[in-house]
Amino acid sequence: MYIPSLGFFYLLAVLLVWAYDSRWLRDPRAKAALMSFLGIWVGSLSWMTWNRCQIWKNTATLFAQALTDPTIKSPAPHNNVGVFYLNSDRPEESVSYFEESMKRDPTWDLPRQNSSVAYNNIGYRYAQKGDYASAAPYYKRALSLFPENEKANNNLKEILRSTGRLSN
DSSP states (O other): HHHHHHHHHHHHHHHHHHHHSSSSSHHHHHHHHHHHHHHHHHHHHHHHHHHHHHSSSSHHHHHHHHHHHHTOOSSHHHHHHHHHHHHTTTTHHHHHHHHHHHHTTTTTHHHHHHHHHHHHHHHHHHHHHOOOOHHHHHHHHHHOOOOOOOHHHHHHHHHHHHHTTTTT
8 A cells, every 4th residue: 555655645745845836835924834734744644653553563462453443343353363372382372362263253164273273282282291181182172173183183193092092
């Protein structure tokens, strides 16, 4: 959106330079009024841009703003926050956002898949510590949400083999 606006603002600048230099604005008070108006306008736009940059500071602040907007009924912002936490290696925090996304639209499969990945990652953390009893329920939950999750399936089989509850 910014690139196409360049032409408009170039023409506006040319028009303002012409108006400032022409006989149309001979009165110094008119020139002062024009400059005052332009100063206020540019200052307002700068302030609005600074506020928007605070929201776009990083991914977390952008998605947090989307979650607070009451007009957004879509499950996508919750899914996006969940993906952010999942990619930030914080799967425990991501699960609640995926679950909220699934509540908002139970037919949308993406948060179900993402939640499955999150549960698999939580289970994997327990398995890495050797706590297979805690890992197994997370793998099972991952598979109940998205049975096609190969990693969760393989991880569950591996811990069942390790504990002797699954034969080769």
